[in-house]
Amino acid sequence: FDNAKIDEMLDVFGIERSLSRKGCPYDNAVDESTNKILKAELVYREMFGTTRELQVKLADYVHWYNNFRMHSTLGYMTPIEFRKAGLVLPKSSKKM
Known part of the structure; x- marks a missing residue:
């Protein structure tokens, strides 16, 4: 999601944004993997x-x-x- 306000905030913290081309799922794969780990190791084990x-x-x-x-x-x-x-x-x- 390309957004100027998000870019400004990331610049303040020195974070380099990674945006792939439309229809390219590689960046999303990292996020999905992180969510899977978080769910398996925390969410599904806790109340x-x-x-x-x-x-x-x-x-x-x-x-x-x-x-x-x-x-x-x-x-x-x-x-x-x-x-x-x-x-x-x-x-x-x-x-x-």
């Missing part, structure tokens, strides 16, 4: 009585995911370890 409880459990999960959960894509490092090591994933060779 949330209030919005606040959901917020707390989600924050705890994100902290665990970034600091303790090893990722095969990152060479079995956590995202925090990977970033602290100054490593980056190679750009995909697929043309979009």
Whole structure:
């Protein structure tokens, strides 16, 4: 979704946006994969009585995911370890 206001906000935080061409699903695949993991590891295993409880459990999960959960894509490092090591994933060779 290309939007000037979203672009401005991302620029403030130094985030590079990835937009593929119309009909190209590659960017969506990362989002779908993340949602699948979140659902399997948190949503389907928990009950949330209030919005606040959901917020707390989600924050705890994100902290665990970034600091303790090893990722095969990152060479079995956590995202925090990977970033602290100054490593980056190679750009995909697929043309979009």
